[in-house]
Amino acid sequence: MTNALRTLSAKAAADLDRELMSSGAFSLDQLMELAGLSVSQAVYRVHPPSSKPKVLIACGPGNNGGDGLVAARHLYHYKYQPSIYYPKQPKNELYERLVVQLKDLGIPFVTDFHAALKDAHQVVDAIFGFSFTGEVREPFPSVISALAATSLPVLSVDAPSSWDIESGPPSSGPGKDFHPTALISLTAPKPLVKHFKGRHFVGGRFLTKKMADKYGIDVPEYEGVDQVKELGQGWLRAWMRGADEEGN
Amino acid sequence: MTNALRTLSAKAAADLDRELMSSGAFSLDQLMELAGLSVSQAVYRVHPPSSKPKVLIACGPGNNGGDGLVAARHLYHYKYQPSIYYPKQPKNELYERLVVQLKDLGIPFVTDFHAALKDAHQVVDAIFGFSFTGEVREPFPSVISALAATSLPVLSVDAPSSWDIESGPPSSGPGKDFHPTALISLTAPKPLVKHFKGRHFVGGRFLTKKMADKYGIDVPEYEGVDQVKELGQGWLRAWMRGADEEGN
Numbered sequence: 001m002t003n004a005l006r007t008l009s010a011k012a013a014a015d016l017d018r019e020l021m022s023s024g025a026f027s028l029d030q031l032m033e034l035a036g037l038s039v040s041q042a043v044y045r046v047h048p049p050s051s052k053p054k055v056l057i058a059c060g061p062g063n064n065g066g067d068g069l070v071a072a073r074h075l076y077h078y079k080y081q082p083s084i085y086y087p088k089q090p091k092n093e094l095y096e097r098l099v100v101q102l103k104d105l106g107i108p109f110v111t112d113f114h115a116a117l118k119d120a121h122q123v124v125d126a127i128f129g130f131s132f133t134g135e136v137r138e139p140f141p142s143v144i145s146a147l148a149a150t151s152l153p154v155l156s157v158d159a160p161s162s163w164d165i166e167s168g169p170p171s172s173g174p175g176k177d178f179h180p181t182a183l184i185s186l187t188a189p190k191p192l193v194k195h196f197k198g199r200h201f202v203g204g205r206f207l208t209k210k211m212a213d214k215y216g217i218d219v220p221e222y223e224g225v226d227q228v229k230e231l232g233q234g235w236l237r238a239w240m241r242g243a244d245e246e247g248n
Numbered sequence: 249m250t251n252a253l254r255t256l257s258a259k260a261a262a263d264l265d266r267e268l269m270s271s272g273a274f275s276l277d278q279l280m281e282l283a284g285l286s287v288s289q290a291v292y293r294v295h296p297p298s299s300k301p302k303v304l305i306a307c308g309p310g311n312n313g314g315d316g317l318v319a320a321r322h323l324y325h326y327k328y329q330p331s332i333y334y335p336k337q338p339k340n341e342l343y344e345r346l347v348v349q350l351k352d353l354g355i356p357f358v359t360d361f362h363a364a365l366k367d368a369h370q371v372v373d374a375i376f377g378f379s380f381t382g383e384v385r386e387p388f389p390s391v392i393s394a395l396a397a398t399s400l401p402v403l404s405v406d407a408p409s410s411w412d413i414e415s416g417p418p419s420s421g422p423g424k425d426f427h428p429t430a431l432i433s434l435t436a437p438k439p440l441v442k443h444f445k446g447r448h449f450v451g452g453r454f455l456t457k458k459m460a461d462k463y464g465i466d467v468p469e470y471e472g473v474d475q476v477k478e479l480g481q482g483w484l485r486a487w488m489r490g491a492d493e494e495g496n
Contacts, residue, residue, distance in 0.1 A: 025348035029277040037285075041473050048472075077453050078473060100273035104456050205325050208352050224296075225289050225326060 036070020038203025068126025284318020286451025316374025
């Protein structure tokens with residue numbers, strides 16, 4: 001499976017993040033800046049600001065939400081008109097600073113997701129990432145239902161929110177029919193991608209070959225100074241063939 | 249002078265940095281990551297890795313050197329072969345982490361600048377930035393003399409090292425005849441740019457309009473997702489004309 005990118009389980013993704021921030025000597029500030037930058041570049045690839053300037057960014061309470069906050073700042077500088085839905089803002093020094101940076105740009109924080117959705121051209125789903133398990137808690141069930149129902153383009157960060165990281169779309173609940181139009185996998189695709197049919201990007205251009213080998217993943221072939229790489233349609237077929245050959 | 253970018257004095261640049269990190273709520277990690285990313289994109293614009301892969305990055309003891317360390321990591325991921333000359337490594341948690349990140353990529357740290365220069369295709373001068381004043385201290389005089397004498401392309405970060413931030417090239421000393429081929433001004437050009445004749449970029453795509461207005465500078469017209477903007481030949485003439493009109 002030499003031309004197949006390999007995937008990273010939820011546990012391995014958490015281990016890799018911990019290793020990047022311990023022996024890898026990255027700070028969370030730095031990693032989140034690079035992750036959010038990748039997200040913003042994926043948004044730009046799919047719908048540049050000339051076509052869909054109004055981006056509604058739904059941010060969850062953890063690091064996935066933080067990536068969304070960083071992406072929003074970059075999108076503003078690319079001349080989008082971002083707005084943020086961030087209903088659960090934990091007491092966290094980094095997230096609080098990212099919020100100040102957005103407020104200094106005059107970026108609105110909305111409280112009614114459904115009203116904001118009516119005014120948006122596209123959505124970034126930065127609600128839950130690779131550490132999501134179990135139930136979708138309030139106020140997110142109705143948000144995820146709305147994302148499942150909307151005809152707007154949705155780009156999910158690392159995982160379509162409410163999907164199981166290993167097994168993909170839930171068999172019941174608000175995310176049952178949620179199939180976003182695009183996905184950006186951070187550092188490496190998670191196993192859920194085999195259920196994903198939209199445009200698929202990988203971001204996070206800081207992974208060393210040594211770390212990639214240790215975790216059984218690949219460093220994508222980024223081009224130029226790009227911080228994202230789109231995986232072509234052939235990738236998933238190659239990946240599934242590779243998985244089959246290994247008896248998975 | 250509506251089409252002239254305005255400049256930032258050394259004192260104003262220091263004040264702006266402090267304000268970004270206090271009320272602006274940016275961390276130094278974040279700002280340095282974005283500055284170094286800009287530097288790496290300027291290097292790519294001038295000489296892509298296919299033409300001049302071996303980049304020698306000379307890093308000074310302060311934040312200018314830190315920007316160089318970040319740039320080196322990005323350049324590695326763009327498929328350059330960076331090497332680092334970093335003779336004065338202060339005890340500083342952020343710089344130490346940036347060094348670990350480079351060593352994890354196998355990027356060599358060289359101790360003999362002159363030998364390393366013979367093997368390089370191009371150089372990044374990240375020795376001194378906007379806080380430089382006075383004398384060039386050891387071991388940098390001979391390094392700056394070598395940069396003045398080399399026929400290799402040199403890109404300076406924020407200032408040609410040893411230049412006075414306000415008045416430009418020194419009238420004596422190792423930097424007397426140092427005219428790098430390219431310059432990247434971070435956040436805004438410094439007054440020394442009126443003495444600079446090479447390719448000129450601006451980077452640091454995080455400045456708010458409010459801050460730019462407060463400091464009497466302009467937000468460059470970046471394109472797409474670019475983190476750098478090249479200022480055309482017309483810019484300096486327009487800037488000097490504007491300065492003349494204001495009686496400067």
